[in-house]
Amino acid sequence: MTFNIFHKKTSQIALLLLTGFLPLGCVQGQLTNTSGHEYRNGMVVCAYPDASQAGLTILQKGGNAVDAAVAVQFALAVTLPEAGNIGGGGFMVYRGADGQTNTLDFREKAPAMASTNMYLDSAGNVIPDMSLYTHKASGVPGSVDGMVTAHKKYGKLSWAVLLQPAIDLATNGFKITKHLANDLNRNQAIFKKLNPGKIYLLKDTPWKEGDVLAQPDLAKTLELIRDKGRDGFYDGPVADALVAEMKKGDGLISKADLTNYHAVWRNAITGNYKGYKIITMPPPSSGGIALLQLLKSVEKYPIQKWGHNQDSTVQVMVEAERRVYADRSKYLGDPDFYKVPVDSLLNPVYLNARMKSLNWNAATPSTSIQPGAFVGYESDQTTHYSIVDRDGNAVSITTTLNDSFGSKIFVAGAGFLLNNEMDDFSSKPGVPNMFGLIGGKANSIQPGKRMLSSMTPTIIEKDGQLFMVVGTPGGATIMTSVFQTILNVIDFDQDMQQAVTSKRFHSQWLPDNVEIEAGALDTLTRQKLEKKGYKIIDYRPIGRVDAILKTKWGYYDGGADPRGDDTKLGW
Template sequence: MKSNYLLRILLLFITLAPVAVSAQVYAKNGMVVSSNKIASEVGVAILKKGGNAIDASVATAFALAVTHPTAGNIGGGGFLVFMDSTGTTTTFDFREKAPLKATADMFLDADGELQSGTNLFGSESTNNHIGLKSVGVPGTVAGLYLAHQKHGVLPWPDLVQPAIDLAKNGFELPWSLARAGAYFEANSPVPFLQNYFKNQDGVMTQFGEVWRQPELAKTLIEIRDHGHDGFYKGIVAQEIARFMKDNGGLISLEDLQRYTAVERKPIKGTFKSYDIYSMAPPSSGGVALIEMMNLMEQASLDSLEFNSKAYVHLLAEVMRRAFADRAEHMGDPDFNLDTPIAKLTSKEFARQRFENIDMSKASVSDSTKFGQIYDGSSTTHFSVADKDGNAVSLTYTLEYPYGSGMGSEKLGFIFNNEMGDFNPKPNFTTGDGLIGTPPNIIQPEKRMLSSMTPTIVAKDGKPYLIIGSPGGKTIINTVFQTVLKVLAYDMPVDKAIESMKIHHQWLPDQIRYEKLLLSPDTRKALEAMNHTLTPTNSLGELMGIQIDAENKILIGASDSSSPEGAAIGY
């Protein structure tokens, strides 16, 4: 019997959704909320030294590359939303790119079929997520460096040094990583991952023992000393290119030298008296978030009780429509010049879309018209606020947990498998979720579409809510529901993060729900409306900060689904 990949992911990396609500953390001067306590502490230490939210974000991101290898990375990519104390907002796109040698049919066999193979967990997966051909040109270092060049105040080396110290001196291995290491040693077909958690004596690091990463420290030293060029040129780039060439990868030295991060205008929407800023394509998150908030604004929310049958039904119908539009229209804006973003985020479009929602029964998803795309679960998010009122919402990813599971022993970091986020079979869409729509077909130097949704909500022109989440395809919906709960239902950020969430992505046509948080009676009522419901333990690992401007207090919350997550403030 073939191994079940999704089951293995759940057993390894997802803890059971807790019933209890995590405690809020309060601070006056600054705060970092991330999926790792050590990384959050690194970010706060930078704030205490006089760094701003951008500086703390850079330091936190590099620290996560050491302490949270499931998703923290220098071998992947992501997005950053920055709002300064005046409400001026910008974003940085450092999504990975397809290599120059990539082609639209690169994952298809001679008969034009997408093939399967053995992934890094030793189970079956489609080949667009397997091996070095699945690796996109990494963007994280370029994005962090560009954001720092534009808005940082502390010297770049000061921000990378804490990660170097962590990699060189080590830290106590938490249970989640120790468990993963034991599994990979026994089961992974990828040698790099089999040995990843071993120390220099060749013995697997155990829970509570100090885990050191000297090769990663050397790579980070190059980045500290040479900035952007420390990764995309010089000895690190040369080793990446050599490793790819010798092991069947596509990324060349030219790919690395040509890579640039991009500063883009944010997607902006409104809900009641709030302004919502999020990421533009190649992230689909911002457009979908604004479209869904606009749709919810059409409803009579004052009479729509939270967690009621009508509430969950409406959420599912709103999600269904946004994900359909996402699959039909969105991709890399540098390759899709006519994406109707203004239309999709308009109030008038929401009014038209809302008209065909039947509050008495479920709609039907039609795979001949729209669908959804791939997106991975190996993502992490953190939120940052500083004493001057600047805010950062940053989400970055490797695609699958531990990405491709492959890397050079000389460099010490894991490469992504983000090429799996492209539509792998052009013009072929099925009801179970395989999408072939043109905007996200593979092309050289194209950025693959993403679900990442780093978001900042402003109140009275100032940062009010900083939020984001990992979770692959579920990211958009977990962020959407959390923003909705804070803005429409006046929930504090911790309760908004922990309370019940669902996920519908158009195709497959089903509602995923947190089984400990949705009542059986509500589930049965939804099934009577022709919804198909599928239970899951938890959705997302949200990291949020809410700002109480009147009392000058920062309120942070780390999703209790994140085993090492922490809100740290001062």
């Protein structure tokens, strides 16, 4: 049976009675049910039920959080083809049970043959869709090297054991959900158009919930990765197939690019918000810096008193978001190629000065907001999973192909999708990418450079102890979704499932509007904000947050986003 904790008092009594752990349970997020399940020995929250099960199985076998992350990553490559991947890349934030932290950058890189103006025509204009749905849209994949690197440093169980759940899912197939069936059906035409002669994810009749999806070519690729580790992907038959696919489509990735790719360990960026320590991802993620800027920008305002999604709360958050996204457009990029002014961007004096122009009577037009100036300085489809093991080791990992199903192009014979991460570079200064984000010199295309990302995997401590593991997909909305989820818990006293389920809003400087989910604002709040000049636009669901909260009683309370098939499992 699954022990369901609905009330604080019930929790306290239950904890006096329980002596070991709570039995295995599974809850998929549902908008009508925000009650949580709490577990003692570990938890996995990710975007697909079978992948969550793969991670939990590894935890139950004695694996740690990183072991489970490896299993989840490869299982998602099978069960969540629109975002899970071996052909993309991502970021990992790690916190050990001893409090030690680290981050791993396995973001994709521009091929050696890439060039700054590669997506411009002879007149200097951006060529439509070239950075999105062609072989030239793909950066050198980092996911496999990232998992190998993470496992080498922190893993406990054997590599082969961690790959087997994904291999079984690809070989035997799995029952697809309604969400996945709809996604596959929507993309049938473009799959056929961009993949002549290939049959991956295609079906003569519409996909429906419960259909079994097997992927034999992908299974063979995963077996090679299981047996040969990194060389199973970056060398041998899989590498040959990837390079052959590039040549067939006039792409840029070479065998040398694959050989030379390596994930990079980087020091976490840390900050404080109301007594909580925020541990998050440094550049080339823009998410970590942006999250800390957002939190510090609103810290002095009494948003708890004003209330969740009330007009003053929304106004101050939107104004902070506009200023932070303006800074992102100028100052953030790959730190191996560009000097990112981290200290200046996170300086409290600078952030306070940025917020001084807030006018409570009227919206600040985005056209009047520019990136901040410093003395002496010159010039996302994604998926996330959060895991904690019984010892308290925690990982927050966000990975991506960029667009849903990436470039929509499969590697013939190997069965996996290519990313279209090159669109995350600034193809031309001032021209937005697919998410409407503006970039400049800091994020220009250069060979071997990692493109800027919005991914924001984050871990939070309270009084030196693990408190929260959080992250989300969502392109440009990632940073604001993580921001709101954190505030929902710390300032608005929501439990983890409530914080993840709560309706969200988003603003990003340009375009000059505020996007809201249905029901995010009540009618009066919306009217108040519109009278001040805020352009509010009804928007599709924002983000798919997966998070874990460690309660004051020492249990893990998960939040699985009801906007997708996200699933939390614990024991």
